[in-house]
Amino acid sequence: MKLLKLQSESRKLVLECRNQDRIFQSEVFEEAWNKSTSKQKDEVVGWLRSPNVNFIKQWVKEINESGFYKLTMKELRRLASYCRIPKYSRLLKDQLIKELEDHDPKKTIEGNEAVTETIRDTC
Numbered sequence: 001m002k003l004l005k006l007q008s009e010s011r012k013l014v015l016e017c018r019n020q021d022r023i024f025q026s027e028v029f030e031e032a033w034n035k036s037t038s039k040q041k042d043e044v045v046g047w048l049r050s051p052n053v054n055f056i057k058q059w060v061k062e063i064n065e066s067g068f069y070k071l072t073m074k075e076l077r078r079l080a081s082y083c084r085i086p087k088y089s090r091l092l093k094d095q096l097i098k099e100l101e102d103h104d105p106k107k108t109i110e111g112n113e114a115v116t117e118t119i120r121d122t123c
Contacts, residue, residue, distance in 0.1 A: 032063035
C-alpha cells in the first residue's frame, strides 16, 4: 500500500514539473520575464525549487496584463489616434503597444490631458 502511494505521489510531482517546464519554455513566460522586475524574477526562481504551476500561471497573467496589455484593441487604437501614430490601424496588438510605449507623451495633441494621463498611467 505504501509503495503504491509513493509511486502515485512521485508521478504527480513529475507531471507537475512537466507542466511547469512547459510554462517556462513558452513565449508568454519569456515576455513576462522580460517585463518583470528583479524582485519578481527572484520569486519565480524560488518557485522552481517547489513547483506550483498555479502560482506561475497567475504570475505570467498579472505581468502580461499590466500597462498597455490590459487595454483592448479599440482603446489602444484610440490612444494611437490621439498620439498621431502613423498607420496605427494596421498594427497588431504587440506592435501597437510597442509604438505607444516608444511614444513621447509630450508630442500628444495639445489640450488632451486625459490622453496624456492615460499614457502615463499605463507606462
